[in-house]
Amino acid sequence: MSKTTDTNKSLYGLSPQEIASLIPHAKAFRGQQIFDWVQKGIESFDQMVNIPKNLKDVLEFEGWGLFSSSILEEQIDEDGTAKLAIRLHDGKVLECVLLTDDKGRKTACISSQVGCAMGCTFCRTGTMGLIRNLKTAEIVEQFHLLQNRFGNISHIVYMGMGEPLANFKAVQASIEILHNPRGVNMGLRKITISTCGIADGIRKLAVEGPHVKLAISLVASDNELRSSVMPINNAYPLEELKSAVKDYQEQTGRRVTFEYVLLGGVNDSRRDANRLSDYIRHMNAIVNIIPWNPGAELDFKAPSGEDVRKFTEYLTQNGVLVTRRYRRGRGVNGACGQLATKNK
Ligand code: SAH
Numbered sequence: 001m002s003k004t005t006d007t008n009k010s011l012y013g014l015s016p017q018e019i020a021s022l023i024p025h026a027k028a029f030r031g032q033q034i035f036d037w038v039q040k041g042i043e044s045f046d047q048m049v050n051i052p053k054n055l056k057d058v059l060e061f062e063g064w065g066l067f068s069s070s071i072l073e074e075q076i077d078e079d080g081t082a083k084l085a086i087r088l089h090d091g092k093v094l095e096c097v098l099l100t101d102d103k104g105r106k107t108a109c110i111s112s113q114v115g116c117a118m119g120c121t122f123c124r125t126g127t128m129g130l131i132r133n134l135k136t137a138e139i140v141e142q143f144h145l146l147q148n149r150f151g152n153i154s155h156i157v158y159m160g161m162g163e164p165l166a167n168f169k170a171v172q173a174s175i176e177i178l179h180n181p182r183g184v185n186m187g188l189r190k191i192t193i194s195t196c197g198i199a200d201g202i203r204k205l206a207v208e209g210p211h212v213k214l215a216i217s218l219v220a221s222d223n224e225l226r227s228s229v230m231p232i233n234n235a236y237p238l239e240e241l242k243s244a245v246k247d248y249q250e251q252t253g254r255r256v257t258f259e260y261v262l263l264g265g266v267n268d269s270r271r272d273a274n275r276l277s278d279y280i281r282h283m284n285a286i287v288n289i290i291p292w293n294p295g296a297e298l299d300f301k302a303p304s305g306e307d308v309r310k311f312t313e314y315l316t317q318n319g320v321l322v323t324r325r326y327r328r329g330r331g332v333n334g335a336c337g338q339l340a341t342k343n344k
């Protein structure tokens with residue numbers, strides 16, 4: 001790929017109105033037109049064939065450009081899951097993943113931060129600490145780098161590195177761009193934000209939107225255990241988290257997914273299953289069981305296939321809806337932070 005643009009000067013992070021404001025003397029529709037081109041994933045101004053050259057020159061002269069990030073490394077699993085290490089303009093590295101399901105539908109799993117401050121003890125990204133928030137452009141660019149490389153993407157999940165609700169504004173703006181009907185036009189029902197449970201952020205999203213699907217990384221359904229593996233639970237204990245999720249559902253009417261990373265011998269007993277069932281009773285919810293993925297120095301045990309099967313059965317017996325979505329992708333994605341840590 002050609003030279004990268006400064007992150008603050010990437011057109012990928014701008015709405016049609018924002019682009020229009022860069023060229024105040026041009027006809028009003030030019031901002032929209034340029035946006036349309038950018039959101040096709042273009043790499044060069046030459047590709048914008050119906051935009052007058054003098055406008056492109058103005059943008060270029062003022063330092064505006066396209067991709068601020070580039071692909072550093074690519075890794076493809078046997079099952080087709082692809083992970084890209086992406087080099088940002090300041091040399092920091094993040095990763096994003098492309099998951100392909102049985103029907104061939106492609107999901108982009110994108111990052112919202114380099115590293116993460118939340119410190120969940122079972123997560124490799126957590127061990128990095130927060131390095132920095134991503135800019136809107138850097139989030140949108142991940143989608144286009146994946147799509148340019150692997151073809152049409154039908155779903156987006158904010159489940160890569162970082163806590164999306166801890167980088168609220170940039171994540172919100174990136175969704176507005178990717179949802180724009182003139183651009184990628186990704187439906188809000190096809191976008192999922194996964195959060196460790198920042199209740200205030202969930203409430204803010206309920207009020208401000210966009211009303212995407214919500215996934216909550218629950219992992220434990222009693223406060224003592226949850227606080228010991230997810231420190232955020234000290235700030236927003238289970239009761240408060242539930243009340244925020246209920247608010248969100250009242251606003252949006254959407255089913256929520258509870259992600260349950262199964263940690264061998266820690267949260268996989270029948271008692272854990274019963275507690276989880278009680279916690280989500282009377283909610284429009286589904287549980288996504290994610291067998292823990294071993295990551296280097298982390299002190300947990302992956303559950304056996306039999307443990308996963310039994311836990312799933314306990315939940316089903318309790319009438320809970322269960323899925324193993326993203327299971328295949330976990331091979332690569334559960335090792336979140338691995339590539340980035342290696343390349344740092
Ligand atoms: N910060 C957000 C989104 C990124 S983490 C969140 O926590 O939801 C994406 C998912 O990967 C979360 O559900 C998290 O619990 C899970 N995860 C983290 N480390 C994992 C590991 N080693 N094995 C399996 N899943 C893991």
Ligand code: SF4
Nearest residue numbers: 116118120123126196
């Ligand atoms: Fe951060 Fe999510 Fe990992 Fe927790 S699970 S450390 S919130 S990325």
